[in-house]
Amino acid sequence: MTIVVPRHDEFRPFGSGLIKGLLVTMAHFVRSYGKRNLRVPGKEPFPGGRFGLFTVQYPEEHAPIPDRYRGLPILLYDDATGAELCTACMGCARACPIGIIHIEQGVDEAGKKIPYAQHFMIEYDSCLNCGLCAEACPFGSIVMDHHLETARTDREGFKVTKERLLRPISYYAQIAPTVWAEIREEAMKRLEGTIKRRPAGVGIVQR
Amino acid sequence: MSRETAVHVPVEVEELETEPIVLNIGPQHPSTHGVFRMKVQLQGETIVALEPILGYLHRCQEKLAEGHTYLQSIPYTDRLDYICSMTNNHAYVLAVEKLAGIEVPRRAECIRVIMDELTRLLNHALAVGFLLNDMGAWLTPVQYGLREREKILDLFEMASGSRMMCNYMRFGGVARDLPEEFMPLLRKVVAEFPAFVDEYERFLTTNEILLARSKYVGILPPDKAIAYGVTGPVLRGSGVPYDIRKVDRYSLYGEIDFDVPVGTVGDVYDRYLVRIYEMRQSVRILEQAIRMLEDTPPGDIQSKVPKSLRPPAGEAYARIESPKGELGFYLVSDGSEKPYRWRVRAPSFVNLTPLEEMCRGHKVADIVLILGSIDITMAEVDR
Amino acid sequence: MDSTEMALLQERMARALRPGAIEEVQPDGAIRVQPRALLSVCRYLLEQEGFDYLSNVTGVDWLAQGEFEVVYHLYAMRRGARIARGQDPGGPLGPVVLKVRVPRDQPVVPSVTSLWPSALWQEREVYDLMGIRFEGHPDLRRIYLWDEYEDHPLRKDYAPKEG
Numbered sequence: 001m002t003i004v005v006p007r008h009d010e011f012r013p014f015g016s017g018l019i020k021g022l023l024v025t026m027a028h029f030v031r032s033y034g035k036r037n038l039r040v041p042g043k044e045p046f047p048g049g050r051f052g053l054f055t056v057q058y059p060e061e062h063a064p065i066p067d068r069y070r071g072l073p074i075l076l077y078d079d080a081t082g083a084e085l086c087t088a089c090m091g092c093a094r095a096c097p098i099g100i101i102h103i104e105q106g107v108d109e110a111g112k113k114i115p116y117a118q119h120f121m122i123e124y125d126s127c128l129n130c131g132l133c134a135e136a137c138p139f140g141s142i143v144m145d146h147h148l149e150t151a152r153t154d155r156e157g158f159k160v161t162k163e164r165l166l167r168p169i170s171y172y173a174q175i176a177p178t179v180w181a182e183i184r185e186e187a188m189k190r191l192e193g194t195i196k197r198r199p200a201g202v203g204i205v206q207r
Numbered sequence: 208m209s210r211e212t213a214v215h216v217p218v219e220v221e222e223l224e225t226e227p228i229v230l231n232i233g234p235q236h237p238s239t240h241g242v243f244r245m246k247v248q249l250q251g252e253t254i255v256a257l258e259p260i261l262g263y264l265h266r267c268q269e270k271l272a273e274g275h276t277y278l279q280s281i282p283y284t285d286r287l288d289y290i291c292s293m294t295n296n297h298a299y300v301l302a303v304e305k306l307a308g309i310e311v312p313r314r315a316e317c318i319r320v321i322m323d324e325l326t327r328l329l330n331h332a333l334a335v336g337f338l339l340n341d342m343g344a345w346l347t348p349v350q351y352g353l354r355e356r357e358k359i360l361d362l363f364e365m366a367s368g369s370r371m372m373c374n375y376m377r378f379g380g381v382a383r384d385l386p387e388e389f390m391p392l393l394r395k396v397v398a399e400f401p402a403f404v405d406e407y408e409r410f411l412t413t414n415e416i417l418l419a420r421s422k423y424v425g426i427l428p429p430d431k432a433i434a435y436g437v438t439g440p441v442l443r444g445s446g447v448p449y450d451i452r453k454v455d456r457y458s459l460y461g462e463i464d465f466d467v468p469v470g471t472v473g474d475v476y477d478r479y480l481v482r483i484y485e486m487r488q489s490v491r492i493l494e495q496a497i498r499m500l501e502d503t504p505p506g507d508i509q510s511k512v513p514k515s516l517r518p519p520a521g522e523a524y525a526r527i528e529s530p531k532g533e534l535g536f537y538l539v540s541d542g543s544e545k546p547y548r549w550r551v552r553a554p555s556f557v558n559l560t561p562l563e564e565m566c567r568g569h570k571v572a573d574i575v576l577i578l579g580s581i582d583i584t585m586a587e588v589d590r
Numbered sequence: 591m592d593s594t595e596m597a598l599l600q601e602r603m604a605r606a607l608r609p610g611a612i613e614e615v616q617p618d619g620a621i622r623v624q625p626r627a628l629l630s631v632c633r634y635l636l637e638q639e640g641f642d643y644l645s646n647v648t649g650v651d652w653l654a655q656g657e658f659e660v661v662y663h664l665y666a667m668r669r670g671a672r673i674a675r676g677q678d679p680g681g682p683l684g685p686v687v688l689k690v691r692v693p694r695d696q697p698v699v700p701s702v703t704s705l706w707p708s709a710l711w712q713e714r715e716v717y718d719l720m721g722i723r724f725e726g727h728p729d730l731r732r733i734y735l736w737d738e739y740e741d742h743p744l745r746k747d748y749a750p751k752e753g
Contacts, residue, residue: 002448002674003468005480007422008413017413024410025347068386070368097279130282130374135382144368178386262734269719270743433642433667436708448674449643449667454683467674521618524646524663524685535646537661552646552663560711589734 062148067176070131071145072124073101075165076172078191082205084166085141085187087115087194095136100126108199115194116203120165124150125158139194140187146175166205227255230571234263238341238575241585245562245574252570257563264589272549277303277378277516280549285372287551288587291330293322293363294529296376301457302525302536303378307518310510314503315380316459318366320496321393322375323458323527324489325363328400329356330530331440331482331489334582338479339411341579342420348411355403358396365389378516380509390497397493404486412483421475425565425577428473435561439532439554441581444481445473451528458527463495475580482582517544531555531582551590555583593619595682599639606634613691620661620687628690629700635664636705641686643667644706647713649720651694653746658697658722662688692722701727719744 056063073092077084088105106118133142145167152158173180194203233244242263248256268287272280284299285292297319304311311319336352360370366385367375375382411417427437432445442449448467452460468484470477520542526535532554539548558581565577596619603612603621611627623631635641641664650659665684672679690699701724703709713724714733721742724730732739741748 001466001676003466003484005468005470005477005484007471007476007480008418012413014415017415017418021410021414024406066365066368066386068366068368068383069364070374095279097275097282128282129369129372130285131368132279132282132374262732262736265734267719267743270748434707436644436706447667447671449671450674453674454665454670522620524687526645533645535663537646537648537663539650548648548650550646550648552648556711556715557708560708 065146065148065175067178069144069146069176070129070134071147072127072129072150073122073133073142073165074145074167074172075120075162076141076143076169076187077166077205079168079170081195083191083195083198084116084203084205085139085169085191085194086117086120087139087141088117088120089115089139091136091138092133092142095132097128097130097132098126101133106202108202114199114202115197117162120162122160122165123158124160125155138186139190140183143172143176143179225250232574234260239578239585240337240583241588243578243583243585243588247566247571247574249571252572254566254569254571254574257566257574259559259562261589264585266590268590269549269551272546274545276544277518277546280546281376282372282374285374286586287553287590288529288531288534288555288584289371290333290584291326291530292371292373293326293375294527294534296373297323297458298525298527298529298534299536300376300378301527302523302538303516303518305525306521306523306538306540307378307512307516309379309512311380312503312507312510313459314384314500314505315508317496317500317503318381318385318508319376320459320463321493321500322363322366322373324492324496325359325396327489327530328486328493329359330582331486332356332403334440334530334579335407335411335479335482338475338576338579338582339417341575342417344411344416348407351403351407351410355400358399362389362393362396365392377509377512379512382509384506384508393493394497397490397497400490401487404483404490408483412480417479418476420573420576421479421580423472424475424569424573425580426472426474427561427565431561431564432473435564436557437532437561439528439530439558439582440478440481440485441532441558443468443485444470444478444580446470446477451526451533455526457525459496459499462499463492465492475576478580478582515544517542522548526552529554531584531587532558551587553587553590555581555585555587556590559583559588591619591682591684591686599682599686602639603631603634606638607631616689618687620689622689622691625690625692625699628688629702629705631688632662632702632705635686635688639686640666640669640681641684642706643670643684644702644708645685647702647709647716649716649722649744651720651744651746652691653694656694657691658694658720660690660692660699660716660722662702664688697722698725699723700725701730703727718742721745 075086088103093101093103100123102121103117104119105113106116108114131144134144227248227250230247230249233239234242244260246258247254268283284295287295332352332355336349339348363373364370366389367373427445429445429447432442446469448469450467465488468481470481518540520540522539524537526533534554535552537550538546541547566574600615611624611631612621613624614622643665645665646663648661664686669679669681670683692699699722701713713727716722717730718732718734
């Protein structure tokens with residue numbers, strides 16, 4: 001059915017609407033004094049805790065970020081073995097709408113291709129943060145970081161190569177536990193196979 | 208200076224001639240909602256003619272999409288109307304599903320309805336806020352709207368990973384199931400929202416300044432509104448209860464019970480009121496959609512869709528009731544994995560067509576008000 | 591709009607319009623109209639059939655066939671509005687998809703702005719991006735790109751200039 005909206009044409013003493021409106025702002029002003037400490041110190045305020053009156057002192061403290069937050073893409077490697085999860089399958093490079101992911105597959109001594117990315121470069125300055133690369137990756141290798149402060153003064157620095165892209169799995173499992181739990185089993189199973197197919201010593205992160 | 212020359216010489220009034228002046232509003236003007244330019248001809252303070260000039264934000268998205276696969280275009284639809292990225296996603300995936308004949312599981316449809324209505328809530332909260340901002344109420348009303356929007360953006364971020372560029376819907380469903388902490392928070396938002404609308408109404412609806420500024424300003428009669436192809440709250444403000452949710456019954460809207468608010472005069476005030484009442488209806492829809500969602504098994508959110516989607520050659524036009532009006536996607540496929548033609552029927556663009564009609568005869572200060580009541584996003588107008 | 595409604599509408603159209611106005615009815619229900627007959631078909635649909643709402647006007651470049659196609663999507667808004675009032679719409683709601691094909695080297699299509707002003711800007715957009723001229727449009731200028739620009743970017747043979 002339809003509702004015809006009432007136009008408030010009836011007579012009202014002049015100024016009554018103004019006063020009614022001002023009472024609303026006044027009530028907010030008074031209430032703002034009582035509501036301040038909704039955020040319990042030392043306790044994770046998300047979810048639910050953000051419904052109140054508080055200020056996040058930004059550079060010192062950060063507002064909590066949900067697990068699924070899509071920052072910039074990063075690559076993962078295994079903590080225990082140091083093995084990179086990426087196999088240079090090019091899935092992410094094909095999925096990327098703007099084509100900013102550049103991968104060069106590694107070869108062994110005989111010149112045969114091996115499941116290992118010799119070079120991996122992402123142009124961070126053009127990234128849409130759409131997360132399609134992470135969705136396309138069957139190996140759980142490329143994931144979305146939660147790091148926000150990416151400003152730089154040099155443009156070349158946005159061409160991020162493998163050294164700066166790689167993070168340990170433990171880092172990602174800590175910032176996004178639920179997302180990692182979803183892909184963990186598949187990723188670890190596939191990593192085992194990848195290590196077997198690689199020559200020894202290839203694709204191991206030096207720490 | 209001698210005394211004689213300074214003496215005021217009376218002139219016959221008939222000899223004076225007034226000339227219309229041309230005033231340029233925009234493209235960089237705080238109340239044009241983006242980079243919108245208007246060439247206004249004024250006689251005194253009265254608008255004689257108004258010529259909108261577009262294209263300052265044109266990025267040729269339709270051409271860009273021809274170079275992308277169907278899936279890769281979803282993030283680009285986020286950037287059409289960046290306030291309502293969820294509804295943009297929905298309209299686009301609906302068109303592709305029509306083209307390729309993809310079924311959508313019921314749970315995914317529930318999630319889509321919830322996201323659409325949340326988008327409507329946040330868009331209308333912002334639209335009425337910015338309308339008051341344009342009216343000169345400065346920042347207080349829009350802050351109220353922004354506060355409510357923030358809660359909904361938190362929900363979007365939780366489900367999709369991004370606050371504004373959601374990129375959440377996929378062909379045959381949605382990208383991910385809702386996280387655990389989503390539902391309690393959603394119920395809280397839905398439960399608290401009517402109180403916000405009531406407070407907003409107390410705050411503004413009978414405010415004398417708002418009444419004086421918005422009543423009988425920018426009238427668009429129903430016949431003109433239909434002829435100009437206006438849709439959304441602007442059309443319903445003119446008294447035509449045309450709602451695509453009712454007409455097309457896409458998604459689950461056929462099963463959901465809600466009313467369509469309509470205005471009587473078709474002025475700025477009616478459009479304001481229609482948005483307020485639509486927020487209440489959206490809360491009603493949300494309550495029903497939450498109940499529907501609870502009846503569906505979790506995890507069943509996407510039907511099987513081939514990874515590189517190649518719809519059969521053909522065409523499809525799908526439209527939804529986005530918060531701003533009819534958002535349609537017209538897709539032509541030639542059987543390859545990239546669309547042959549990708550066209551957006553943007554509500555903001557078509558709703559702007561009668562702007563001159565609405566403004567003529569009003570004072571120059573009313574332009575921003577009428578523009579604010581149409582509720583445009585320039586990213587969608589220019590595409 | 592289901593297929594029976596569509597078939598009935600086509601029957602009525604075939605009776606009311608002069609023969610040859612409708613070139614072809616596609617399997618998906620889209621009606622291809624002769625360019626010269628476009629205005630009379632549109633007037634019939636607007637005045638006799640009540641399709642009062644022109645939702646979408648767009649162009650498609652069929653480079654291989656050497657043709658441009660202009661596509662119109664029509665709906666019946668006054669009938670659709672009855673649904674929300676709880677009344678029976680009493681007729682088809684749409685969409686009626688009209689198509690016009692013109693050769694690429696002479697892309698001129700009659701303008702429908704006199705019937706539906708909602709085409710005012712949409713036709714300008716098609717002209718701007720596709721280069722199809724609409725005869726009888728009151729103000730056919732570029733809408734997005736600047737006036738000095740020569741190309742039409744949505745054409746399939748468009749190649750961006752270097753620089």
